[in-house]
Amino acid sequence: MIRLRYVANLLPGYGVDFVPAGSDLPLVEEGAYIAASLELANPGFFSKTYTAAEQKVLTEVKGIKWTVTGEAAGTYSAMPVSTLIEALFAPYIFDRDAAGFMFQALGSNA
Template structure:
């Protein structure tokens, strides 16, 4: 778990959210654990080299993962299980025609995290410090025997 129950409550109160303070210790802790799980599974593995769970961004007074876990925990406290939804490709659609009953896929459904619920605030926090697993990359290859030998 990232952060602490006291830190979660103080962070939320400073932003006018008394829900973590009003919740029981068990409910608030469970939300913080679920929020931390989401950060650990979604963002931490994608840190760019040189950044880690102890990284404190310039202008911040707490580690990035801790602040993100508090944001995720607030969402989880209001909607338990928000970040652990299960989707099928068929659910990522919108009704676009009634007479012929036509559905259209919405958003990008082929990305690594395309079916995962997202907090735009958490995405904004991590954006400068994580790699995009769906970004185009490059690599060098050689074909044939000894094609990589250096003379």
């Protein structure tokens, strides 16, 4: 989980051996310890795959009404999330769903 979700999105200048100020462990190692403790407490936690149909809550019974929870269209919206790991990596990773910009040249190369 750490390698596929967070290490793959580290911003330039931050490697797997990066140690944040005030920490004794490299960022990736600390994240791996947190993920391992979650997986030990809840076996299969990071193996769960969520479908769009599961990302909703029942909000009305008589008329049977469902409300979508969270952002179902995000790149990682169908993956299990640890808020602690998200907070740990947030300053150091690229957000795949952030608005961006692009330069494009118009005209011919002739």
